[in-house]
Amino acid sequence: MRVLIVEDDPTVGEVLRDLCAELGHEAAAVRSAEDALDRLEDTRPDLILLDFRLPRMSGLDFLRLPLVRNSGIPIVVVSGIASESQAQECLELGAVKFLSKPVPFEQLHSLLDWFERRNRDRAAPGSPRERRAARARPRT
Numbered sequence: 001m002r003v004l005i006v007e008d009d010p011t012v013g014e015v016l017r018d019l020c021a022e023l024g025h026e027a028a029a030v031r032s033a034e035d036a037l038d039r040l041e042d043t044r045p046d047l048i049l050l051d052f053r054l055p056r057m058s059g060l061d062f063l064r065l066p067l068v069r070n071s072g073i074p075i076v077v078v079s080g081i082a083s084e085s086q087a088q089e090c091l092e093l094g095a096v097k098f099l100s101k102p103v104p105f106e107q108l109h110s111l112l113d114w115f116e117r118r119n120r121d122r123a124a125p126g127s128p129r130e131r132r133a134a135r136a137r138p139r140t
Contacts, residue, residue: 009051050095068094077098
């Protein structure tokens, strides 16, 4: 599974990237929401781990972007400073989960396993994602 980590603290980003790699995932870290947008144009990650407080564009602002909202990529927001209302707003804007920092290794492992199983199930032959919708007949 491809994981994009959006974290302005290089040490935290590196730790999260290394943990994801240890668990068998392909992970890349960027230091801003703007860099994450550039990555979305190049490659499509299976999951985004998004820091709430970022320079320039915040995690909340990132979640508000139509490109992000319409991408269908699951986003997990991570923060050590967000309030309860800010966490709730992230979830209302489409984040699938909100985690507090520091993220325990076991919690990250469980989360990545769950998303990996979900992606694998969706990609399985005959799964709802793989089935094609019936086409309407053209009018004659």
